[in-house]
Amino acid sequence: IKLRFFGGYDLDKSMLSKEDLVKEAYKKGVPMGQDLAASEGKAPSFLIWAMRDKNAAPLQRVQIIKGWVEKTTGRPFEEVIDVACSDGLAPDPTTNRCPDNGALVDISDCSISSDRGANEIKTVWTDDSFDSSVKSFYYVRVLENPSCRWSTWDAVKNGTEPREDLQPTIQERAWSSPIWYSY
Numbered sequence: 750i751k752l753r754f755f756g757g758y759d760l761d762k763s764m765l766s767k768e769d770l771v772k773e774a775y776k777k778g779v780p781m782g783q784d785l786a787a788s789e790g791k792a793p794s795f796l797i798w799a800m801r802d803k804n805a806a807p808l809q810r811v812q813i814i815k816g817w818v819e820k821t822t823g824r825p826f827e828e829v830i831d832v833a834c835s836d837g838l839a840p841d842p843t844t845n846r847c848p849d850n851g852a853l854v855d856i857s858d859c860s861i862s863s864d865r866g867a868n869e870i871k872t873v874w875t876d877d878s879f880d881s882s883v884k885s886f887y888y889v890r891v892l893e894n895p896s897c898r899w900s901t902w903d904a905v906k907n908g909t910e911p912r913e914d915l916q917p918t919i920q921e922r923a924w925s926s927p928i929w930y931s932y
Contacts, residue, residue, distance in 0.1 A: 811890075859902055
């Protein structure tokens with residue numbers, strides 16, 4: 750999975766269709782692994798571009814993981830938010846989760862749905878619960894459609910049943926370096 754991740758205050762969805770998307774994102778934001786400085790009265794937006802590996806399952810969803818430390822207690826918090834779904838689906842506004850896209854795995858031969866998922870997912874997400882007085886970090890996780898676990902592949906190749914003590918399928922994933930917000 751190839752992944753691009755930028756944070757800034759002037760990133761918007763109109764950039765997603767531009768040919769020079771990456772160049773524009775570097776101009777208007779910071780890439781993963783960098784610090785995002787404070788901007789008076791603005792919540793940060795994050796541009797994400799995930800591309801499928803040609804030899805892997807299609808992409809199913811993109812998530813932002815936000816972490817922060819509560820100011821008064823110093824207690825750490827983390828939130829996982831689905832920000833983009835494949836197949837024209839949208840995250841549920843109450844749960845922040847993508848609905849199941851219906852991708853299936855045939856355990857008898859490890860074939861996967863070829864009509865579900867995406868070759869690429871691009872989105873811009875804004876943190877609507879942003880508090881400029883709280884230090885935080887954001888990183889991206891991209892999940893593929895389910896596929897066979899290595900032990901299931903072994904069982905198929907050997908003509909045996911998959912191990913009962915292991916889940917037969919997994920969801921491969923990639924994650925970015927974080928973008929750090931500090932005031």
